[in-house]
Amino acid sequence: EVQLVESGGGLVQPGGSLRLSCAASGFTFSSYEMNWVRQAPGKGLEWVSYISSSGSTIYYADSVKGRFTISRDNAKNSLYLQMNSLRAEDTAVYYCARLYYDDFFDYWGQGTLVTVSS
Amino acid sequence: EIVMTQSPATLSVSPGERATLSCRASQSVSSNLAWYQQKPGQAPRLLIYGASTRATGIPARFSGSGSGTEFTLTISSLQSEDFAVYYCQQYNNWPPTFGGGTKVEIK
Numbered sequence: 162e163v164q165l166v167e168s169g170g171g172l173v174q175p176g177g178s179l180r181l182s183c184a185a186s187g188f189t190f191s192s193y194e195m196n197w198v199r200q201a202p203g204k205g206l207e208w209v210s211y212i213s214s215s216g217s218t219i220y221y222a223d224s225v226k227g228r229f230t231i232s233r234d235n236a237k238n239s240l241y242l243q244m245n246s247l248r249a250e251d252t253a254v255y256y257c258a259r260l261y262y263d264d265f266f267d268y269w270g271q272g273t274l275v276t277v278s279s
Numbered sequence: 280e281i282v283m284t285q286s287p288a289t290l291s292v293s294p295g296e297r298a299t300l301s302c303r304a305s306q307s308v309s310s311n312l313a314w315y316q317q318k319p320g321q322a323p324r325l326l327i328y329g330a331s332t333r334a335t336g337i338p339a340r341f342s343g344s345g346s347g348t349e350f351t352l353t354i355s356s357l358q359s360e361d362f363a364v365y366y367c368q369q370y371n372n373w374p375p376t377f378g379g380g381t382k383v384e385i386k
Contacts, residue, residue, distance in 0.1 A: 206366055263370075264313075
């Protein structure tokens, strides 16, 4: 059974940093592209970042470019999102999501809440 | 980036009735469109991909149609567990983009 479990969310002050993790199991993690997708409270879904299966190709949404860094450790079956210079508008539930062969998101984690507030 | 527009924002339907949700793309996305269901406090769940292919385990009452810029998700006979928010997402062009969602509520 495919499982994605996020952790690392919490309350952080504006300008602060946080590192999210996503532990994957039930599939060959190193074979899949992975993403972070976020959802602000009461709002819709917003794609945040992508990383290829090997980690060699990375993309970011313009809203987070230069502040967030996606990475992965295939030996540990883990995906990460380092978030720096956090803003109030980054407040959201962050989901890790598996990409089905460059297409749609076929599995999602349960999400971890990041709240940016003083 | 491609803008996805869903309508209506809220759909009030009685159990057992048919629900029809619309999704429009700002430019053609061919058939590279997915639908997701999200219940309160839960992660989105993949329902449909390729505009019309049901994902594993999705009941036959869910069907998708359309291509190009106009798409429809139909729930043939709403069950209590179907009341949720539904999102469309295009994956024809990078970055992937989502519609704003349609909330299906009990009438």
